[in-house]
Amino acid sequence: MTLAETCGQMILGGFAGTSLPSSYARALAAGERAGAILFRRNVTQDVLAVSELTASIRAAASPNATGSPIVAVDQEGGRVARLGPPVLTLPPAARLGATLNEAFVERVAEAQGSELMALGFTTSFAPVLDIHTHPDNPVIGDRAFGRTPETVTAMALAFARGLQKAGLFACGKHYPGHGDTEKDSHFDRPTVHGDRARLERVELAPFAAAARAGIAALMTAHVVYPALDDKPATLSKVICTDILRNQLGFRGALLSDDLEMKAVAALAPIDALAVDAVEAGCDLLLICANEEAQARAHEALVRRAEARSTFRLRCEEAQARVAVLRALPMRPEREREKLVQIVGGEKSRGVRNELEELAELAARGQTS
Structure with a gap:
């Protein structure tokens, strides 16, 4: 693999439109992208159109990766x-977390994962491992499985197991915890206050458990x-490497959240952000909309790797972790008749019925 390919496998981008742009x-x-979001x-x-789009991504990918x-x-x-x-x-x-039923949550995630696998996806970026501890949080709220580390850990890891049973890789987010903020990182730079002991007891607990459970990403x-640091977590070596790798023992791939979000985009150009995130310990960079920004980030990684052997080694380490995610066997279904038997099929209908019963119980103020 060339250096350009190594650095390319560290970028996951998005694009406009319902077909793959040339x-x-x-x-x-x-080999300059690891895939697409x-x-x-x-x-x-x-569903056939979605399946054809994911197939076009697979067909276009470099054979060297x-x-x-x-x-x-x-x-x-x-x-x-x-x-x-x-x-x-x-x-x-x-709502799933409120059931306190790990087997049910795992079954729901497996049913969803089976549909996504059939459609040609390799992951859903889930579960959310954040804890809903701030009532005015504008971005997490009911995306969290609960309000305590114990509930979030149990329910989120059950969801991760379900996705993985279906053959996807699970990606827990948003390390080291976005639940106690008053701002949305899409538009501003949030802060989580509290001493380190509190952060380890609350925010970090689900991520520590996920690392011990061997979550893929x-x-x-x-x-x-x-x-912990005066930098956002994505750009902090203390948080991404010293704590996550060395203290919590995480061995999977670490993805950045979208580098186009204002929380970090306001700090520096995409070129510098890409390099800083990798140096901090991120293995795969999300740049979800702007193809020109993706190209600039790629060029910046190559330039830094050419100039510094230590950075090149960091890129090779990151690419190796991404390669583990890409090595998972795919089972996409291209035949329409078989696809519709899976997407919205018998397994999903059974789970949908259970979810409808859950919604009825919730409406009556009861639990399952």
Whole structure:
């Protein structure tokens, strides 16, 4: 693998439109992207069209890269779901967490994961490992499985097991915790206050448990934790390497949240952000919309790797972790008749019925 390919496997980008742009296809073919993340702008309710889009990403990918390209989507449930019906629609994580039923949550996630696998995805960026500890949090809220470390840990890891049973890789987010903020990192730079002992007892607890459980991937938060560092977590070596790798023992791939979000984009150009995030310990950089920004980030990584042998070694380490994610076996279903038997099929209908019963109980103020 060339240096350009090594650095390219550290970038996961997005694009506009419901078909793969030729520009993005060329970047995939050159090995300069690890795959793609799809949003609502990219998908329709036609499951065959979604399947064809993911197939085009696989077909365009460089043969020099290990395994299948990463094809990702944010399909948590509730208000964060890019794919609509007939894909299985999940309630917010808070409603699942309130059941305190790990087997049920695992079964729900496996049903969702089976549909996503059939459609050609390799991951849903889930579960949320944040704890809903701030009542005025504008971005987490009911995306969290609960309000305590114990509930979030149990329910989120059950969800991760379900995704992994279906063959996807789970990606817990947003390390080291976005639940106690008053600002949304899409638009501002949030801060989580509290001493280190409190952070370890509350925010870090689900991530520590996920690391012990061998979760495949985690995603960073663009949040400042003054008790740990004065930099946002995505750009902090203390948080991404010293604590996550050396203290918590995480061995999977660490993804940055989208580097186009204002919490970090306001700090520096994308070139510098990409280098700083990798030096901090991120292995795969999300740049979710701007293809030109993706190209600039790639060029910056190559330039720094050419200039500094230590950075080149860091890139090789990161690429090796991403290669583990890409090595997972894919089982996409291209035949329409078989696809519709899976997406919205018998397994999903059974889970949907259970979810409807759950919603009825919730409406009556009861628990399952």
